[in-house]
Amino acid sequence: MGGFTPVSGLLGGILIGISAALLMLFEGRVAGISGIVGGLLRPLGWRGGWRAVFVAGLLAGGVIYEVFGGGMRVQLEASWPAMILAGLLVGFGTRLGSGCTSGHGVCGMARLSRRSISATLVFMVVAVITVFVTRHVL
Amino acid sequence: MKNLAVFFSGLLFGLGLAVSGMTDPAKVIGFLDVAGRWNPTLAFVMGGAVIVTFFAFRRIMRRERPVFAQSFELPEKKTIDGKLVGGAAVFGIGWGIGGFCPGPAVVALVSGVWPVFAFVAAMLAGMALHAILFEGESVSRREPLRMRGRVRERS
Numbered sequence: 340m341g342g343f344t345p346v347s348g349l350l351g352g353i354l355i356g357i358s359a360a361l362l363m364l365f366e367g368r369v370a371g372i373s374g375i376v377g378g379l380l381r382p383l384g385w386r387g388g389w390r391a392v393f394v395a396g397l398l399a400g401g402v403i404y405e406v407f408g409g410g411m412r413v414q415l416e417a418s419w420p421a422m423i424l425a426g427l428l429v430g431f432g433t434r435l436g437s438g439c440t441s442g443h444g445v446c447g448m449a450r451l452s453r454r455s456i457s458a459t460l461v462f463m464v465v466a467v468i469t470v471f472v473t474r475h476v477l
Numbered sequence: 478m479k480n481l482a483v484f485f486s487g488l489l490f491g492l493g494l495a496v497s498g499m500t501d502p503a504k505v506i507g508f509l510d511v512a513g514r515w516n517p518t519l520a521f522v523m524g525g526a527v528i529v530t531f532f533a534f535r536r537i538m539r540r541e542r543p544v545f546a547q548s549f550e551l552p553e554k555k556t557i558d559g560k561l562v563g564g565a566a567v568f569g570i571g572w573g574i575g576g577f578c579p580g581p582a583v584v585a586l587v588s589g590v591w592p593v594f595a596f597v598a599a600m601l602a603g604m605a606l607h608a609i610l611f612e613g614e615s616v617s618r619r620e621p622l623r624m625r626g627r628v629r630e631r632s
Contacts, residue, residue: 344498348521351497355522356529358489363534365482367543367550370490372580377604381612389483394583396487401587403488404495411495411588414503416576419592426582426596428571430603433579435611436564437552440578441490443565444523449530450551457557462569463509469573470509 359446362393371442372397373433417473436462479545491584497522500585502576509573 359370366389376394379387405411417425433439436458438447443462447455498504499522507516542548572578577585577596585593 342504342518343516344504344518345521348497348518349525351493351495351499352522352525352527353529354489354493354496355526356493356533358486358493359526359530360533360537361482361486361489363543363549364537364540365479365486365544365546367546367548369551370486372490372578372583373604376579376583376601377608380601380605380608389480392480392483393487393490396484396489397491397494397580397583398587399484400488400491400493401495401500401584404492405587409495411585412498412501412503413585413588413590413593414501415590415592416502416506417574419595422575422577422592422596423599425571425575425577426599427603427606428567429575429578429582429596430571430600430605431607432564432567432569432571432603434564434604434607436561436566436568437554439568439580440523440572441580445526445530446534447552449527449534452552454552454554454557454561458561458565461562461565462572465566465569466509466573467511469570470506471512473574474506474510475512 355441355445356449359441359449363446369442369446371438371446373430373439374437374442377430377434432462482545490580493526494581494584495587499581500588504576505578505581506573506576509576 362368362370368389375390378390379394381387401411415422429439436443438455438458443455443458448459494500498518504516504518507514508519538549568578575596579600582593582597582600586597
């Protein structure tokens with residue numbers, strides 16, 4: 340288990356909030372990672388410029404954390420075929436549902452969007468049920 | 478300047494995800510596992526992010542326009558439809574299985590743990606599948622809206 344880390348959790352959350360605020364202030368966009376990454380994959384009308392820059396920034400954030408001795412912990416809880424299935428579902432689902440934890444869960448909730456609050460409730464409840472089934476039933 | 482600002486925003490987002498520990502699927506699944514040893518960290522991450530964003534957005538929206546763009550481009554859809562609910566449910570299943578949502582998965586690539594690459598590749602394939610099935614003709618329909626700076630953007 341990753342352990343309960345409320346202080347670093349809150350600190351990281353505040354950084355994410357500041358990031359979302361800056362993207363809105365500078366670019367006028369919602370910081371939704373699935374939309375940003377998905378926008379790089381449009382078959383027609385690619386206009387991914389700022390999106391590619393943002394994704395490069397995301398990776399740079401991870402690199403900086405590691406360079407300063409963060410020691411990123413990535414403990415997988417599923418086999419690699421299950422990770423591939425999970426990736427497919429996450430990719431398709433976030434695009435179909437117009438957002439993920441960042442776009443709906445952070446930015447949309449902060450905007451008090453009814454769509455985002457509904458989507459967040461749905462993916463939270465479904466994820467809890469999924470974990471219950473995979474951990475305690477199967 | 479504009480690219481630097483966007484890069485810096487992405488960097489803070491990635492750093493925030495790493496600092497908060499959300500790049501660790503064990504921690505995320507620990508939050509979702511309410512019947513096991515529940516780990517509430519994710520609630521602190523999301524709470525902190527939502528509170529900062531809530532107050533910041535309210536201030537920023539008083540501006541005429543963003544610093545480096547013509548207009549604010551906010552999602553305009555209001556209806557809660559089958560796509561929203563179905564998509565969120567599909568995402569929820571994948572999130573529950575893998576413990577990764579898109580942002581943390583991208584940042585976790587830095588760790589070099591190879592199944593993370595498999596997850597991200599599959600995620601991109603899932604997104605591309607959606608683009609092929611649903612986004613083909615809608616792009617051209619969106620363009621005229623964009624002229625007025627009010628594109629209906631997916632978040």
